[in-house]
Amino acid sequence: MAKTKWVSDPAHSEVQFKVKHLMITTVTGYFGSFEVEAETDEDNFEKASHIVFTADVNSISTNNDQRDTHLKSADFFDAENHDQIKFEGKRYEKAGEDQAKLHGDLTIRGNTKPVTVQVEYAGIVVDPYGQTKAGFTISGKISRKEFGLTWDAVTEAGSVVVSDEIRLLCEIQLVKQA
Template identity: 75%
Template sequence: MATTKWVVDPTHSEVQFKVKHLMITTVTGYFGKFNVEVATEGDDFAKASSILFTADVDSISTNNEQRDTHLKSADFFDAANHEQVKFEGKTFEKESDEEYKLHGNLTIRGTTKPVTVNVAFGGIVVDSYGQTKAGFTVTGKINRKDFGLTWSAVTEAGSVVVSDEIKLNSEIQLVKQS
């Protein structure tokens, strides 16, 4: 069977992360520039031979310029030396018709670790322009310190400023290439 290539539709996709601040509220951040490329056998994502996600660190936005600058600094992502976050999918494990586990390697700040994320498959449709599209919701959790994002602070009262756990949430729409 021929290989099918899929690329992200950036206008119908988003990549976000959430982190606890002072352990009482959650701050949401986004990557404004990212790419996803997938190669499958036919339209079967369970038989994906290649899954590659990249995000430009310099495109981080938390709707706060001062915080964004701090996140891009050497305290966190070190955008000057590590321009991208990268995830290379290795296996796409089908759990049900709509639920998958995606196992792969995540690279942040030059550190690569194995990560497993949950993938909910929304289906495949043909849009009004005749394009075949596939939709996915990707969720997971990582520990930021595993990837060298070790900056930490404690308030005078002893509260942690930023949690170690980062929640990942992405809505990804792929377009089948002819």
């Protein structure tokens, strides 16, 4: 069976995270620079032998320069020593017609933990330029503290400033390589 290589289309993909602030509102952040690579048998993602996602920590944006600088600091991602986040997919498990679970290892700040994300497969199409593309919506939740992002603060009234749970939401478009 022929192996097919896929890479992310950055113009049509986004990686987003959401975290509760003061437990009353949600702050959304993005990674502006990231890559996804996949290798499949033919065009079958269920038989993917290689799925790797990397994000540049220094590309983080929450639309607030002061907060972004804090997130890059040793209090959180420690970008000076750990400039990349990496997810290596281990198993793509079909969970319905267009649904799947992707099991793999996520590395943040040098800490690697097993993570499972939900995958909604939108299908494969050929764009107007003749490129074959595959689309996915990926969602999941992680504990930031499990990855060494342990900075905490509590308000005078005892409220947590930043939640432990981080929600992930990614829209990924892959381009089939010739």
